[in-house]
Amino acid sequence: MTAEWMPEVGADYDHDLELEADAVVIGTGAGGAVLASELAEGGRSVIMLEKGGYNTRKDFNQQEKDMFPLLFEEGGGRTTKDGGMVILHGKTVGGSTTVNWAICFDPPGRVLDEWADKHGVEQIRLADLRPSLDKVRFVLNVQKMLPDEVTRNGQLLLDGAAKLGLHGDRFEHNRTQCIRSGFCILGCAYDRKQTMLVTYVPRALKFGAKLYPNAEVEGFERDGDRITAVTGTLTNPKTGKQHKFRAKAKLFSVSGGAISTPQLLRKNNLGGDRVGQNLTLHPTTAAVGIFDDPVRAFDGIHFGSYVSDLEPEGIIIESVFAYPGLLGSALFRWGDAAMTQMERYDHMAAAIVLLHDDGRGTVGVDGYGLPVIDYWVSAADQAKFKKGLAMLARIYFAAGAREVSIPHATGLTLHSPDDVFKIDALAIEPNRMAVFSAHQMGTAAMGKDPAASVTDSWGRVHAWRNLFVCDGSLFPTSIGVNPQLTIAALADRTARHVLANQGRYFA
Numbered sequence: 001m002t003a004e005w006m007p008e009v010g011a012d013y014d015h016d017l018e019l020e021a022d023a024v025v026i027g028t029g030a031g032g033a034v035l036a037s038e039l040a041e042g043g044r045s046v047i048m049l050e051k052g053g054y055n056t057r058k059d060f061n062q063q064e065k066d067m068f069p070l071l072f073e074e075g076g077g078r079t080t081k082d083g084g085m086v087i088l089h090g091k092t093v094g095g096s097t098t099v100n101w102a103i104c105f106d107p108p109g110r111v112l113d114e115w116a117d118k119h120g121v122e123q124i125r126l127a128d129l130r131p132s133l134d135k136v137r138f139v140l141n142v143q144k145m146l147p148d149e150v151t152r153n154g155q156l157l158l159d160g161a162a163k164l165g166l167h168g169d170r171f172e173h174n175r176t177q178c179i180r181s182g183f184c185i186l187g188c189a190y191d192r193k194q195t196m197l198v199t200y201v202p203r204a205l206k207f208g209a210k211l212y213p214n215a216e217v218e219g220f221e222r223d224g225d226r227i228t229a230v231t232g233t234l235t236n237p238k239t240g241k242q243h244k245f246r247a248k249a250k251l252f253s254v255s256g257g258a259i260s261t262p263q264l265l266r267k268n269n270l271g272g273d274r275v276g277q278n279l280t281l282h283p284t285t286a287a288v289g290i291f292d293d294p295v296r297a298f299d300g301i302h303f304g305s306y307v308s309d310l311e312p313e314g315i316i317i318e319s320v321f322a323y324p325g326l327l328g329s330a331l332f333r334w335g336d337a338a339m340t341q342m343e344r345y346d347h348m349a350a351a352i353v354l355l356h357d358d359g360r361g362t363v364g365v366d367g368y369g370l371p372v373i374d375y376w377v378s379a380a381d382q383a384k385f386k387k388g389l390a391m392l393a394r395i396y397f398a399a400g401a402r403e404v405s406i407p408h409a410t411g412l413t414l415h416s417p418d419d420v421f422k423i424d425a426l427a428i429e430p431n432r433m434a435v436f437s438a439h440q441m442g443t444a445a446m447g448k449d450p451a452a453s454v455t456d457s458w459g460r461v462h463a464w465r466n467l468f469v470c471d472g473s474l475f476p477t478s479i480g481v482n483p484q485l486t487i488a489a490l491a492d493r494t495a496r497h498v499l500a501n502q503g504r505y506f507a
């Protein structure tokens, strides 16, 4: 580890920087970190530019009030333009993986087949992706959760599902020797969550890549059909003083995530009209079961199990818990009702209903260059929400819940399975139902037809010889399961393609 990449360098930014490498990777999340590491391992000089800070276990103090502003874009308060949906994504070295829940799924084969058959993406079927999936699973230490890592919250979901003859299972995850503190989305203070921050970013550095945190890319210099340099602003995290940087390279990857990538491309008129279209978000809502005995769902890993019976229809139910701030704000109760609800915090079990969305939204930019996210849950997806919530409510009652709360402005509370039909009458409208997204996808999608996609099958932006996208933006459709492994595997696949064609990309 050289001083050049250490965070102290970021803290010492005291003059403008001129940088140069074979490849510049913008963003260090699930896509960017893997691409940077693989290119570096392949012998290429690589610069990683990350607008978030180099925050590590020393900084992760397990306090919601400190960690959301430090680690999340807009302090965790980003929403769609009508405020109807909260959009969570990370802004820190490691990107959203630093703040994620560590759930791992391989991509469903039938979704990849759709990418091949309907969108013309080459070599994308599950068998094609398997070598890349195997590599990232190995580096990220993916394994099935142990039975005793599943808290009572997760077990109640499994028990209720079993009583109804449904299929539940423990998650696979990328934790190792987890001490079960439950603070994963505030950053793992024990380095047990195998995020990009502790896996691929250090690997990239080991192979000689350089990391510049607090470095936000804003502009692109070009010559014909090639990008020649990116420019932007460095912020000294200690003093707040700012300087400029310019980074020259032969190959560039925008890996800012599916909100920031289209923001950056659109601001710079790169990639054409399709940039920012086709936004999918895996819209997610939740239900809370109240049990007579304490559940103490906060005590241990917050995610444990899932129910997959509706997965072929695009609905997955995942046991989840949240800290009081996040959970309290999601419950859609105010005043005395909110107090009464939160007094039962230790008797609550919670799970989310996550959708493989058919609906689409857009990411545009406003006059200040900031992203404008336009999305609401489509009619077809609203019907999926109702079906998933009804199944979840029945599962909780089968597991012994006294009541089930739905996070809706009507304050809907169900007291028995006979009440479940009431879910059907809910108006699923912006700001009347708690809906959020932790998975952003699709805004610079791969495809064969340049009129219907932003990049080719390998992530290269059509019409640009050396500009790639490498993050969740590439998905032609949403994937229907938690996406980090798919994004990381796509990045590994892009790196393999680039390294196999070095004459073309690095000449």
Ligand SMILES: Cc1cc2nc3c(=O)[nH]c(=O)nc-3n(C[C@H](O)[C@H](O)[C@H](O)COP(=O)(O)OP(=O)(O)OC[C@H]3O[C@@H](n4cnc5c(N)ncnc54)[C@H](O)[C@@H]3O)c2cc1C
Pocket: 026, 027, 028, 029, 030, 031, 032, 049, 050, 051, 052, 088, 089, 090, 091, 092, 093, 094, 095, 096, 097, 099, 100, 101, 102, 103, 104, 105, 185, 215, 216, 217, 218, 255, 256, 257, 258, 260, 261, 264, 438, 439, 440, 470, 471, 472, 473, 481, 482, 483, 484, 485, 487
């Ligand atoms: C709270 C939460 C929980 C989640 N849980 C799970 C889970 O359990 N399992 C799962 O599979 N997925 C989960 N996810 C989703 C998963 O982490 C993301 O889908 C994945 O990390 C996205 O990868 P990415 O490369 O597209 O972008 P990111 O990982 O978000 O990385 C993008 C990076 O680019 C940086 N950047 C953006 N613009 C610029 C710029 N102009 N200049 C420099 N840097 C820039 C950003 O700061 C960020 O660090 C979760 C996400 C969140 C937010």
Ligand code: SF4
Pocket: 175, 178, 179, 180, 181, 182, 183, 184, 185, 187, 188, 189, 190, 191, 192, 193, 300, 301
């Ligand atoms: S539960 Fe495990 S992975 Fe999560 S923060 Fe605690 S030690 Fe880290």
